[in-house]
Amino acid sequence: MQKHGEKFEFSAVGHVQTPFHDKFGIPRQPGLANPAKGIIKLLPNPDLLTAIRSMEEFSHLWIVFVFHEHGGKNWKPSIRPPRLGGNRKVGVLASRSPHRPNPIGMSAVKIEKIDFDAKGGPEIHVHGVDLLDGTPVLDIKPYIPYADSIPEANAGWASDPIERTDVVFSDEAEAEIKKRDPSNEKNLRSLIISILELDPRPAFQKRQDPITDEKSWGQKYGFDILGCDVKYEIRDGHFYVYAIMDLN
Structure with a gap:
């Protein structure tokens, strides 16, 4: 049974190195700026090295991360998405806004290569990042098309062409x-x-x-x-x- 206000504690397994050192200019979704390269730098932990074994067999992966420059202290239940030009409010949980009750996000990126022997910990080189440099990584998961891609899905208020x-x-x-x-x-x-x-x-x-x-x-x-x-x-x-x- 879920307890009201139950708390959980997580530790980052690494961070992401990206060309975005300022929040301005960061793509608002992964893949929109495919030339944007990044490196998932994992901690120099032998268990993490073992944990990513066989990841090279996949073409894409999910990054589960923390919006470390936002925090969740001042989150609001409704926001004005930039995609709608700020002209309409939607519920924050019906958006991808970083200003959430728990500032956690996820991005699907393309794997370029994996350096298992990189100095200071394994490195996963990726394309299409939409993250601020230094973003803490909580987890990574392989992207599996038959489970993660739903072609008939309705994009709701975000369905208009970009x-x-x-x-x-x-x-x-x-x-x-x-x-x-x-x-x-x-x-x-x-x-x-x-x-x-x-x-x-x-x-x-x-x-x-x-x-x-x-x-x-x-x-x-x-x-x-x-x-x-x-x-x-x-x-x-x-x-x-x-x-x-x-x-x-």
Whole structure:
């Protein structure tokens, strides 16, 4: 029988290393920014090394994690999802908001490779992360299509197609990308596009400065990624990346 207010204690088995050092710009769902790479760094525990045996046989896995920068102290029973432009309230448990009674989340990501012998603990390299750098990991589980994929599922209020915005780079920005990522190993250009095309701005900014409104053109913003300060503005109905600089 469930006890009211029953408490449980968990310890992280590792953390996730990602290119997102700031909450602004993080994709709101896993897989939306596939170029976003991450590393699940497990603790140097021999039992954990044994525990991930045969994980390399799977293509994807679930990360069960803690929203460590949010906490659950000030959670509210209803929220305004950015997907709805902040125009409608829904119950927080009918959303994926990090501001939950218990700040726990889960993300499905693609496995790139597993380094069982990495210094300091095993590493699972993944694609499509939507997590802040340093996010604590409570558990990982293999993604199993026949159990985890339900093609006929109803997406409710999140069923509308995801809107994407064109992203254009200045010649100066293109030159900086080539200089900072000459071999395209970091996939810096694709990563910037995958973040900006989803319009990472908060809902109130989207309402205040719509991309399609000429009055919004010229509004400037920025975010940091992979050690770069990416400067962009709204221009002619798209996002225009005009500069890429070192972080101060």
